[in-house]
Amino acid sequence: MPLLRLRVTGSDDDARAIGNLLVSIDGIEHVEEVADLMPRMDDADSSSAGLPDDRGPGTHELEIEAPNLSTANKVREAVEALAFDLDVLVEFESDD
Structure with a gap:
């Protein structure tokens, strides 16, 4: 069962x-x-507390269990498309 880990740099919403x-x-x-x-x-x-660089978007770490590699690929494609629409950064962690 593939385990996907990703980091979202954006707001809570x-x-x-x-x-x-x-x-x-x-x-x-x-x-x-x-x-x-x-x-x-x-x-x-x-x-540096209170500087503009300190007030950026938050980061959120997510773990997703997919039943198979095909579904994991669908997850990756769907998240990439939504991240583009939301204008947020998403990083996928690789176990390579």
Whole structure:
């Protein structure tokens, strides 16, 4: 069973739209937003706190279990198309 991991750089609404798309695809039963284990340097006491670069879109990590490779490819194509329409960045993690 293929496990897809992707990172969405966008708003909470963008991530929710992608999540809704994923659960609507036939065969997909498990979609989960996982906690980001990478610490972010967003300490309130930081010298860069409040700068415009610090107020960008958030990142959301999603894991999707697909029943087979064909469905995994459909997921990838559907997410890429929606990300283009929403104007958000989506990165697929590869186990290569």
